[in-house]
Amino acid sequence: MTALASPAAPPRRPAPRVRSSRRERRMTRTAWLFAAPFVILFLVFMAGPIVGSFLMSFTDMTTRDLQTPFQVNIVGFDNYVRLFQDPRFLRSLLNTFTFVVVAVPLTIGLALAVALALDKGIRRFRTVYRVGYYAPVVTSIVAIAIVWRFILQPDGLLNGFLAVFGIQGPDWLQSPSWALPSLIMMAVWRNIGTIMVIFLAALQGVPREHHEAAMVDGANAWQRFWNITIPAMRPAILFSTVITGIGFLQFFEEPYVMTQGGPLDATLSTAMYTYDQFGFGNYAYASAASYVLFLAIVVLSLIQFRLISRKD
Amino acid sequence: MTTTPASPAEAERLGPVLASASVTDTDVVEPELHPAGRRRRRERPRWWLYIVLTLGLIAMIMPFVWMILGSFKSDAEIRQNPTGFLPQDPTVENYETLFGRLDFTTFFVNSLVVAVFVTLGNIVFCSMIGYALAKLQFRGKKLLFGLVLGTLMVPGVVTFVPLFVLTANLGLVNSYPGLILPFLISPLGVFLMRQFMLSLPDELIEAARIDGASEWRIFLRVIMPMCGPAVATLTILTFLGSWNNFLWPLVVATKEDMYTLPVALALYSVSQNAAKYGLMMAGAVVVVLPILLVFVFLQRYFVQGIALTGIK
Numbered sequence: 001m002t003a004l005a006s007p008a009a010p011p012r013r014p015a016p017r018v019r020s021s022r023r024e025r026r027m028t029r030t031a032w033l034f035a036a037p038f039v040i041l042f043l044v045f046m047a048g049p050i051v052g053s054f055l056m057s058f059t060d061m062t063t064r065d066l067q068t069p070f071q072v073n074i075v076g077f078d079n080y081v082r083l084f085q086d087p088r089f090l091r092s093l094l095n096t097f098t099f100v101v102v103a104v105p106l107t108i109g110l111a112l113a114v115a116l117a118l119d120k121g122i123r124r125f126r127t128v129y130r131v132g133y134y135a136p137v138v139t140s141i142v143a144i145a146i147v148w149r150f151i152l153q154p155d156g157l158l159n160g161f162l163a164v165f166g167i168q169g170p171d172w173l174q175s176p177s178w179a180l181p182s183l184i185m186m187a188v189w190r191n192i193g194t195i196m197v198i199f200l201a202a203l204q205g206v207p208r209e210h211h212e213a214a215m216v217d218g219a220n221a222w223q224r225f226w227n228i229t230i231p232a233m234r235p236a237i238l239f240s241t242v243i244t245g246i247g248f249l250q251f252f253e254e255p256y257v258m259t260q261g262g263p264l265d266a267t268l269s270t271a272m273y274t275y276d277q278f279g280f281g282n283y284a285y286a287s288a289a290s291y292v293l294f295l296a297i298v299v300l301s302l303i304q305f306r307l308i309s310r311k312d
Numbered sequence: 313m314t315t316t317p318a319s320p321a322e323a324e325r326l327g328p329v330l331a332s333a334s335v336t337d338t339d340v341v342e343p344e345l346h347p348a349g350r351r352r353r354r355e356r357p358r359w360w361l362y363i364v365l366t367l368g369l370i371a372m373i374m375p376f377v378w379m380i381l382g383s384f385k386s387d388a389e390i391r392q393n394p395t396g397f398l399p400q401d402p403t404v405e406n407y408e409t410l411f412g413r414l415d416f417t418t419f420f421v422n423s424l425v426v427a428v429f430v431t432l433g434n435i436v437f438c439s440m441i442g443y444a445l446a447k448l449q450f451r452g453k454k455l456l457f458g459l460v461l462g463t464l465m466v467p468g469v470v471t472f473v474p475l476f477v478l479t480a481n482l483g484l485v486n487s488y489p490g491l492i493l494p495f496l497i498s499p500l501g502v503f504l505m506r507q508f509m510l511s512l513p514d515e516l517i518e519a520a521r522i523d524g525a526s527e528w529r530i531f532l533r534v535i536m537p538m539c540g541p542a543v544a545t546l547t548i549l550t551f552l553g554s555w556n557n558f559l560w561p562l563v564v565a566t567k568e569d570m571y572t573l574p575v576a577l578a579l580y581s582v583s584q585n586a587a588k589y590g591l592m593m594a595g596a597v598v599v600v601l602p603i604l605l606v607f608v609f610l611q612r613y614f615v616q617g618i619a620l621t622g623i624k
Contacts (some may be wrong), residue, residue: 027448028450032444034440034527034531035441037440039456044493045475045496049468053470053471053473056473056474069481090583117361132369134614135376138614139556140573150394157395222439250467252487252559257582286473290472297465
């Protein structure tokens with residue numbers, strides 16, 4: 001309606017500006033009405049708790065204060081100081097970082113290999129392979145963790161398989177040195193699919209002309225892979241590293257179901273530690289732990305986003 | 313690191329693929345250099361790639377096969393032959409216990425109710441704000457979008473403590489609203505809808521405005537009917553996310569009749585039921601199979617969804 005209302009009157013300067021600003025205001029109002037339900041839910045259930053968690057981490061809030069969350073004592077950085085003196089927390093950080101540092105490259109590497117093989121190496125049954133490799137992604141980690149727990153039993157499927165080759169497998173989940181590797185193996189198994197799909201999409205964008213030009217210039221396959229395919233896929237690889245890293249830093253379901261953080265805290269992750277402290281009623285302390293994890297995620301993401309933008 | 317031993321099995325299995333990734337192009341790249349041949353596959357498929365990919369595929373789906381077959385075995389049979397595949401004497405006794413004594417029907421219904429409402433909420437609210445962010449000009453737009461994107465990085469573990477305090481004070485612990493409300497919106501949903509709507513032509517909106525349609529009418533009659541693919545993707549991803557969600561339901565559903573499937577399964581699996589392989593397998597089947605079946609039929613959309621949200 002308003003769009004039609006532009007009159008044929010002699011254009012005096014101030015007039016259109018007034019009208020357009022009124023229209024702007026109307027537009028702003030309409031737009032905020034569209035955004036309102038989201039914004040309200042967002043403030044109450046996302047932004048609020050994010051800020052709340054931060055503030056809470058500087059208090060001594062426990063279960064006792066559940067009904068009166070605004071009457072807690074402020075203790076400054078005490079929770080953070082305590083965290084970094086707690087060997088279990090430090091162990092959980094170490095476990096989490098070990099997990100990320102080993103599992104991310106493994107996931108990315110294997111996903112890249114599968115994506116390349118699917119993209120170039122074969123012609124038939126691609127859908128079958130794609131569906132198969134992607135299937136673990138859509139399934140509940142909890143359910144899958146339970147199945148894997150049985151697979152990794154001392155007399156389970158994996159050791160049965162190894163026995164065929166005369167290898168005596170360990171008691172995967174009960175061994176302090178094998179428990180974390182077991183969870184890494186499972187996490188890689190589960191996440192290859194996501195990254196493979198992203199890489200398959202990215203491979204579509206690698207210009208064939210470049211490969212052809214390089215071939216004319218006599219570049220061999222390795223040179224072309226290294227100098228054309230990889231650079232073209234760099235944004236996708238870095239992006240995948242970021243999202244896999246963020247996901248793996250939050251590592252929780254697998255230790256919860258498979259090992260309860262054990263044996264001897266060998267699989268205790270920071271998310272699991274946070275949940276434990278919450279269970280003990282140490283709300284403020286749990287919040288502080290979660291913020292340390294959050295900070296790690298932010299730092300990791302910033303570093304990687306910087307890498308992306310530098311290459312552009 | 314003690315973690316590396318996890319990789320040999322993986323590396324052995326897929327190592328050849330990794331190696332092949334770099335060599336795929338070698339001799340196969342026959343000089344199909346004519347521009348016309350550009351879209352044609354230059355590679356000749358290789359049988360050994362099929363073998364390696366198939367071995368990988370077996371590793372990916374073997375746990376599912378074993379899970380489904382295991383769910384039809386009796387405890388006695390599993391104890392006798394823990395690594396067996398085919399059930400000697402198939403029985404549905406595990407499922408009877410699950411739905412009879414353990415009341416998985418309730419958990420199934422809980423999961424379904426939560427997932428349906430969460431999905432509906434996301435479709436409605438994320439589309440609305442998506443329209444405002446994509447097609448309307450208003451003050452505060454950049455800030456709003458920035459805030460929403462910023463929360464994409466925040467892990468659930470950061471918000472769950474204050475969210476629990478809030479939920480408890482609202483009296484919503486152990487209730488559907490308590491399970492649903494925090495997930496009615498998602499930053500990813502906003503991002504997805506906005507990106508899709510940006511690609512719709514402005515001319516259609518302008519034309520509708522000139523015809524005197526209000527923004528609401530434009531949204532409902534012009535924009536939403538064109539958003540089919542985006543809504544489909546959002547539906548799949550949200551439903552899947554809700555169905556598999558674990559941490560929040562674990563925190564907020566403390567009474568048995570409010571458990572969702574993953575929570576029930578996880579809690580039973582760390583209780584005295586833990587040793588009952590067959591029963592736990594059947595539970596895992598109930599959690600995983602509905603999604604897996606939907607996935608097999610709609611896999612194209614799942615994969616598109618990941619690719620779409622993955623690299624825009």
